[in-house]
Amino acid sequence: MDWGLQNRLSRIIRPTDGHTVMLAVDHGYFLGPTRRLEIPRKTIEPLIPYADALMITRGVVRTSIDPGSNVPIVLRVSGGASVLNEDLSHEAVTTSMDDALRINASAVALSIFVGAPHEHDSLVSLGSLVNEGEARGMPVLAVTAVGKELEKRDARYLSLACRMAAEFGAHFVKTYYCDPGFEKVVESCPVPIVVAGGPKLDTEMDALGLTHDAIQAGAAGVDMGRNIWQSDHAIGMIRAVRAIVHERATPKEAHEAYLKGGKAKR
Numbered sequence: 136m137d138w139g140l141q142n143r144l145s146r147i148i149r150p151t152d153g154h155t156v157m158l159a160v161d162h163g164y165f166l167g168p169t170r171r172l173e174i175p176r177k178t179i180e181p182l183i184p185y186a187d188a189l190m191i192t193r194g195v196v197r198t199s200i201d202p203g204s205n206v207p208i209v210l211r212v213s214g215g216a217s218v219l220n221e222d223l224s225h226e227a228v229t230t231s232m233d234d235a236l237r238i239n240a241s242a243v244a245l246s247i248f249v250g251a252p253h254e255h256d257s258l259v260s261l262g263s264l265v266n267e268g269e270a271r272g273m274p275v276l277a278v279t280a281v282g283k284e285l286e287k288r289d290a291r292y293l294s295l296a297c298r299m300a301a302e303f304g305a306h307f308v309k310t311y312y313c314d315p316g317f318e319k320v321v322e323s324c325p326v327p328i329v330v331a332g333g334p335k336l337d338t339e340m341d342a343l344g345l346t347h348d349a350i351q352a353g354a355a356g357v358d359m360g361r362n363i364w365q366s367d368h369a370i371g372m373i374r375a376v377r378a379i380v381h382e383r384a385t386p387k388e389a390h391e392a393y394l395k396g397g398k399a400k401r
């Protein structure tokens with residue numbers, strides 16, 4: 136791996152423990168003003184001190200993030216279908232590598248849709264993005280998107296999608312946690328995996344449990360959005376997630392320290 140690429144990646148995945156807490160706030164690129172992310176700056180700014188990186192679009196970077204904040208940016212560069220479209224897989228690269236470099240991104244991210252109508256296009260886009268990333272020292276995060284077909288989140292499907300992403304040259308992969316079999320997904324993917332939280336779970340303990348189980352199974356960290364900023368205790372939640380990812384806290388310890396302990400504020 137080239138020095139520059141490795142240096143960028145190490146801004147996201149901490150070399151000290153090989154783990155990361157990425158805060159995903161890119162949902163608007165196909166969902167529009169998602170609940171509690173209606174005014175991006177208001178939601179994101181208080182959470183920045185606790186995020187190892189932001190997963191975000193260029194529009195929200197430029198309008199809503201202070202350039203002096205120095206938080207590493209994982210720039211979403213794919214898009215093209217809204218939530219109103221039955222086929223969410225019709226995406227392409229929408230943000231150039233030049234713009235990613237201007238923004239001083241630490242990585243670029245695009246979705247792949249294995250098994251979906253536009254599987255081919257998304258995989259070819261991944262290959263091209265990796266070619267550009269290797270040429271410029273820019274890591275590529277492949278997101279194994281499942282569109283509206285949530286039943287695809289089993290170990291067999293996720294192993295296939297994650298392994299393909301790594302074979303195409305992605306430097307790290309974002310996927311969903313699954314039970315059973317997540318450790319097999321991690322084992323058969325030769326690059327680090329970060330897990331999405333998915334739609335808001337019933338309780339904060341559910342999201343902390345998911346984080347804990349994913350780390351125990353070998354994930355490098357999380358790239359979590361709604362389960363953090365849709366919580367009534369967003370700061371407490373991200374601090375609790377950090378305690379699990381970086382300090383090996385149990386969900387109960389993390390919950391007690393940051394949510395029940397009264398230290399959490401929205």
Ligand code: 5RP
Pocket residue numbers: 159160161162190246278280331332333334358359360361362
């Ligand atoms: C959409 C994404 C989002 O960043 C994502 O799903 C992560 O956020 P959440 O934890 O809310 O699921 O990549 O394709």
